[in-house]
Structures are given as C-alpha cells and as structure tokens.
Amino acid sequence: MGRQNSNSIATTCFPQKRNSTELLWQLQNYKAKDSGTYTCNIKNEAGEANVELTLNIEGPMDDGGDDGSEA
Secondary structure, three states, X not given: OEEOOEOXXXXXXXXXXXXXXXXXXXXXXXXXXXXXEEXXXXXXXXXXXXXXXXXXOOOOOOOOOOOOOOO
C-alpha cells in the first residue's frame, strides 16, 4: 500500500486470520502531512483488485510519553 506521490510513511499490513478478507493496516511515525489518498493493490491467484483510501490525520500522534514541553 502506498501514498500517491510520497513514500514518507511506514506501513505494515496484517491479515486478521487465515483465509480472511480483512486486513489490518498499521501506520508508524505518521504526521498530519501524511494525510491523503492511498492506493491498496491486492493480487492473488484469483485475480487483482485496487482500492483507494483517504486518510485524514487531524492531530499529533499521542504516545503517552513526555514531549519535553513545560506545563
């Protein structure tokens, strides 16, 4: 899966279970600028499918850690 005109975001896809039609798409190190249209290309022995997804990131990633700012 990739974003049109960019490769700045790390992604990993995980099948939910064997022979499943569902897939978990995990994003890492994302920023608001990574919002946009992504294309998912799927191909197997049965054929091929392409789906466009729109991702809207509206705020910073919250990892629960200290960001170094003072309150």
